[in-house]
Structure formats: C-alpha cells, structure tokens
Amino acid sequence: MERIIFYCLAAVIIVFAIASVTSRKMLRSVIYLSFVLISIAGIFFLIDYNFLAAIQLTVYAGGIVVLIIFSVLLVHHIEMELEMAKTSQKILTAIGCLTGLSVFLTAIYSFEFNEINNSLTTTTEDIGTGLLSYKAGGFILPFEVISVLLLAAMIGAIVIAKGKKLTEKNNDPQ
Amino acid sequence: MIEGISIYEILTITSILFFIGVYGFITRTNLISILISVELILNASVVNFVIINKYLFPEVLQGVYFSIFIIAVAAAETALAVSIIISLYRQISSVDVKEIETMKY
Numbered sequence: 001m002e003r004i005i006f007y008c009l010a011a012v013i014i015v016f017a018i019a020s021v022t023s024r025k026m027l028r029s030v031i032y033l034s035f036v037l038i039s040i041a042g043i044f045f046l047i048d049y050n051f052l053a054a055i056q057l058t059v060y061a062g063g064i065v066v067l068i069i070f071s072v073l074l075v076h077h078i079e080m081e082l083e084m085a086k087t088s089q090k091i092l093t094a095i096g097c098l099t100g101l102s103v104f105l106t107a108i109y110s111f112e113f114n115e116i117n118n119s120l121t122t123t124t125e126d127i128g129t130g131l132l133s134y135k136a137g138g139f140i141l142p143f144e145v146i147s148v149l150l151l152a153a154m155i156g157a158i159v160i161a162k163g164k165k166l167t168e169k170n171n172d173p174q
Numbered sequence: 175m176i177e178g179i180s181i182y183e184i185l186t187i188t189s190i191l192f193f194i195g196v197y198g199f200i201t202r203t204n205l206i207s208i209l210i211s212v213e214l215i216l217n218a219s220v221v222n223f224v225i226i227n228k229y230l231f232p233e234v235l236q237g238v239y240f241s242i243f244i245i246a247v248a249a250a251e252t253a254l255a256v257s258i259i260i261s262l263y264r265q266i267s268s269v270d271v272k273e274i275e276t277m278k279y
Contacts, residue, residue: 001177002176003176003178006176006179010187013191014187014190014194017190017195017214018194020198021194021197021198021201021202021207021211021214022198026204026206029210030210033213033214036191036214037213037217040217040220040221043184043221046176047175047176047225047228049224049228049238051238052224052238052241052242055242056220056245059245059246059249060213060245063249064213064249067253067256068206068209068210068252070256071206071259071260072206074260074263075259075260075269076206082203082204083204084201085201089201093197094197096200097196098193100193100196101189104192105189108182108185108186108189113180113181113182113230114230115180115230116229116230117175118175119175120232127235127238127242131239131242137234142243146246146247149246149247150246150249153250153253154253156254157253157256158257160257161256161257161261
C-alpha cells in the first residue's frame with residue numbers, strides 16, 4: 001500500500017516539476033510548483049517525519065507559494081505568455097542535464113548503502129530538545145543565527161520593496 | 175522508512191527533481207521562473223537530507239535540523255528575491271533577465 005502511494009507521489013512530483021519549468025503561463029507554473037511541494041510533504045508523512053511535513057506545508061506550500069503568486073500578480077498581466085528560450089538552447093540544456101543525471105545515477109547505484117531497517121517515530125519533542133540543547137550535538141547556535149537572519153531578511157525586504165515611489169523614467173510622458 | 179522502497183529509488187527521484195530545476199534555471203528568462211527553479215533545487219536537497227537521515231542514521235536527527243534550516247533560509251531568500259523583483263519592476267518595468275542591467279539605487 002505504501003509502495004503504491006509512494007509511486008503515485010513520485011509520478012506527481014516529476015510530472016508537475018516538468019510542467020512547472022516548461023509551462024508558458026506564469027501563474028500555472030506557480031500552481032504546478034505548489035503541487036510539487038505538497039507531494040514532497042506527502043513523502044515526509046510517509047517516512048514518519050510529521051513535524052517536517054507540517055513545516056513543509058506551512059512554510060513552502062503556504063508561505064512561499066503565496067509570496068510568489070503575489071509577485072506574479074503584481075508584475076505580470078495574467079494572460080501574458082512567457083518568452084521561451086531558443087530550441088537549440090533548450091536541446092543543449094536538456095542534453096547537459098541528462099548527462100549530469102546519468103552521472104548522478106551511476107554514482108548512486110554503484111554505492112552500497114548500509115540501510116537500517118527501522119520504524120522509529122520522531123516526536124516534535126525530540127526535535128525541539130535537540131534544537132535547543134547547548135550540549136555537544138545541540139543546535140542552539142545555528143538556531144539563534146537563523147533567527148537573526150530572518151529578522152535581517154525581513155527588514156531588508158521591507159527597505160528594498162518600499163523604495164522610491166516612481167523613478168523619473170516611469171514619470172516621463174514620452 | 176517506507177515499506178518496500180529502497181533508498182535508491184528516492185535518491186533517483188530527488189536527482190531527477192534537481193536536474194529539472196537546473197534545466198528551468200538555464201532555459202527560463204524570467205526572474206520569477208528562475209526563482210521557482212531555485213525552489214525546486216532546494217527542495218530536492220531537503221528531501222535528500224531527510225531520506226539519508228531516516229534510512230542510514232535513524233537514531234540521530236541532524237538531517238531534520240539541517241532541513242529546517244534550509245527551509246528557513248529558503249523562506250528568507252524568497253522574501254528578499256520578491257522584494258528585489260518588485261523594486262526592479264518599478265524602475266525598469268520588466269523582470270526579464272536580458273533587460274536587467276541596472277542595480278543602481
């Protein structure tokens with residue numbers, strides 16, 4: 001049963017990822033991206049990392065996708081079709097990506113992974129304890145650094161996006 | 175771990191996802207599309223961290239912590255990128271990579 005669910009999720013991920021990088025309509029491409037992100041949250045649920053799946057759903061599928069949709073709606077006309085790259089460039093890039101993918105896959109399949117059979121369940125409490133522990137192996141320092149980084153990014157985003165009202169270029173009557 | 179699914183299959187999927195992201199990053203000429211491709215690449219790496227944690231080292235949680243940090247950094251990066259895109263659109267009325275040659279304030 002889990003096998004079938006996994007294969008369905010994998011198919012959804014790959015099909016919608018391809019659709020999201022090739023679609024000519026901007027808004028559709030963002031929606032396809034959100035399908036990919038939600039399916040990845042499904043994989044996290046399957047391997048029993050519920051907290052991470054919840055983070056994926058709230059931050060990625062909830063926050064980032066909405067942010068990108070906002071920027072699309074502010075910047076583009078909704079019916080606008082994107083300009084595509086030249087066919088020769090597309091083919092060249094596809095060949096390059098397939099070569100890279102084959103290198104990756106040969107490397108992965110020639111390595112003997114030492115899989116450990118387990119069905120441990122991770123609770124949110126374990127994650128929180130490890131994240132806030134200051135003993136060896138604890139992650140309190142990166143946690144604090146991330147909080148400062150988020151604050152700096154928030155202030156920076158506000159300052160950059162506020163900007164001047166309109167530049168001289170846009171005010172030109174022409 | 176998932177019944178009947180080995181680590182190889184999941185790593186295959188994340189590799190495919192990563193290279194789809196690279197393909198989009200190179201062929202797209204729109205800043206927002208490039209941002210979407212970057213999200214795909216970051217997500218492939220997040221799944222890799224989590225899968226390797228679960229399949230090879232189930233007794234520790236380092237992969238989960240690093241995934242949380244990657245997601246936080248990706249959120250910060252997206253917020254900044256969106257604000258830069260909107261600011262650029264105000265200045266030059268375009269978000270196409272070919273037309274962006276000014277970052278002057």
